[in-house]
Amino acid sequence: MNAKVVLEREHPLNLVACRLIAVGLLCLLFLPETPYQTPLQQNLALECPSLEKGDIYTQSEFLSRLSHECRYDRLLLPTYQTGEVVYVHASAYVYFIQPAEAHDLNFKLHFLLQLRWTDARLAYALYSPERTKIIGESDLWQRIWVPHLYMSNEQSSSLMGTDSKDVLISIAPDGEVLFSRRMQAVLYCWMNLQKFPFDDQTCSMNLESWKYNASILRLMWEKDNPVRLSSELHLTEYSLLDYWTNESVVRGDIVNMRLGGAGNYSALKFTFKLGREVGYYLMDYFIPSMMIVAMSWVTFWLQADASAPRITLGTSTMLSFITLASSQAKTLPKVSYIKASEIWFLGCTGFIFSALVEFAFVNTIWRRKKVVNLKKVNSKYILKSTLTPRLARRELQKELQASPQLSKSRSCSSLQQETSSDPAGPGYNNYLTVHSFPSALNLPTITTQSYDDLITGQGGQRAGGSEGSDEPPKHHTWTTMTPQEIATWIDKRSRILFPLMFIFFNIVYWTFVYCL
Structure with missing residues (x-):
């Protein structure tokens, strides 16, 4: 006790410091805990601008206060x-x-x-x-x-x-x-x-x-x-x-x-x-391609032996159409499926190529030397006799053998009349017929007859009948056509067939693109 009194008298400040330390410890124990703030947060808390009376600030000043980082992240x-x-x-x-x-x-x-x-x-x-x-x-x-x-x-x-x-x-x-x-x-x-x-x-x-x-x-x-x-x-x-x-x-x-x-x-x-x-494509692709296809049909009005103009016309139309189609294809991607424009391209190419094939076909027929024997003058027999001439000749031989008047004569050769100024016509043909007569030298007599005379018989008589008989004559439907006549006949039919087929192709195509 005496020592304490002496300490207080000699060091009065020590006692005050001890009391302050004790009070501080009590405050730390009983006061609520406050969150820790970094120095930057403490500065922002002190510097956070006020929004009161915001009407007195300009828009930029008020906006900077409103979006200040102290209140907005x-x-x-x-x-x-x-x-x-x-x-x-x-x-x-x-x-x-x-x-x-x-x-x-x-x-x-x-x-x-x-x-x-x-x-x-x-x-x-x-x-x-x-x-x-x-x-x-x-x-x-x-x-x-x-x-x-x-x-x-x-x-x-x-x-x-x-x-x-x-x-x-x-x-x-x-x-x-x-x-x-x-x-x-x-x-x-x-x-x-x-x-x-x-x-x-x-x-x-x-x-x-x-x-x-x-x-x-x-x-x-x-x-x-x-x-x-x-x-x-x-x-x-x-x-x-x-x-x-x-x-x-x-x-x-x-x-x-x-x-x-x-x-x-x-x-x-x-x-x-x-x-x-589609207006652009109609004017720049479809209509020109139709005109090119129609141009390829001009070859049907040229003579079948006019090789130079017909070949030039066919190849030029083909190349023109391919050039036209290629210019359109450059704007399209390379896809695996078939497009409607490609169907049109294949169809028009097929028509132009068919016109070239038709020329090659009729030109080959035109250059033949032998006449073609026909049972009837129609498309079926003309094409059949043209494509298979041997079969047609065999049928003619069978028909001749069935007639007793025509079996007495034998056709050796045929001569084709080239010019149309001949009174007999371009299809007129002569036949050399050999008849055997008894004589001292036993020499045959040679006479010239046309194929029509052979059909009608000797002296204007038709096979199977006579002038004075009441029996009706037998009409033989077999006839002949020269290669030039057949080539011209095919060209005439092509002038009608190709446009009709192209019109049908257009009907199917435009129905597909607009209705399906």
Whole structure:
């Protein structure tokens, strides 16, 4: 006790320090625990600007206070505190569509994309009641949270002009954000060209969430006019038949491809149907090809032995049509299926080639030396006797053997009359007939008769009857035609047959492309 008194008298400050230390320990034990703050957070807490009387500030000053990092984090979702789903409403204004060439399988699209969502952290109605709207460009875009979207069928895309010109953001007093962005994009369109150039193509623009899956962010089209088309929208090669929108959920299986990992992601699709205008192809392909095919028929009006002009006409029409078709084929992709334009090409090529084959056929017949024996003058027997002349001669021999008058004479040779000035006509033929008569020298007598005289018999008598008899004469239907007459007959029939077949081909083809 004496020592304590002595200590207090000699060192009074020691006792005060001990008492302060004891009080501090008691405060640490019984006061509530406060969170630890870094020096940066302490500075932000001290420097966080106030939003009171926000009407006195300019838009830029108020916006910098509203989106200050002390109260707003642009990396966090607007609903990160409540955990609710963020609904993003989208709409588009399309003012230019340019389908590319068919072999590129894509199209170019110019449009204005608008996204709308609500961010409660940006509500300023209580702080600045007189301010109606905050409007900014790229500087505001870098201050607030914006959904991460991409086009899944995109080949290339870019902003039109500068960032500050083509990005516009407005914030309403209740925290509703409207994000507008003018873009141009080249999008893939997998075309079906089986009915080219009478095809209809369905292309789409696919918008998908990139960072957040469907449990966090949901994309939705606006209920009223989700997609609007410009009144000045005009297409050259196509016509816009129809368009529609739909919402879907896509599966993201590859974790590394999306920042949100595997799962279901919200997606929007804008689809439009284009019909190809066939006026260009009619004027530049189909009508010229019809004229080329018709030109190949001129060869039927030329004489069968006019080899030079007929060959020149046939080959020139074939080469002209192949050149015309190849110019159209360069604009098409190399696909494995047959297109409607290729069917037309094969059909026209077949008609032109058939005209060349017909010339080769009639020219071969024209150069024959022997007449052709026919049972009847019609298509069946003419073609049959022309293709199989030996069989026709055998049938003629059988017919001659059946007649008793014609069996007494024997045909040795035939002489073809070349000129049409002969009174007997171009098909007139003489036959050398040998008759045996008894004489001292036993020499045969040679007389000349035509084939018609052989049929009618000696002295104007027809086989099987006589002038004074009442029996009706037997009419033999066998006759002859010269090779030149047969070639001319085939050309005349071809002048009618080929156009009729081509008209039938056109009826079938145009029915297929428009009705099926």
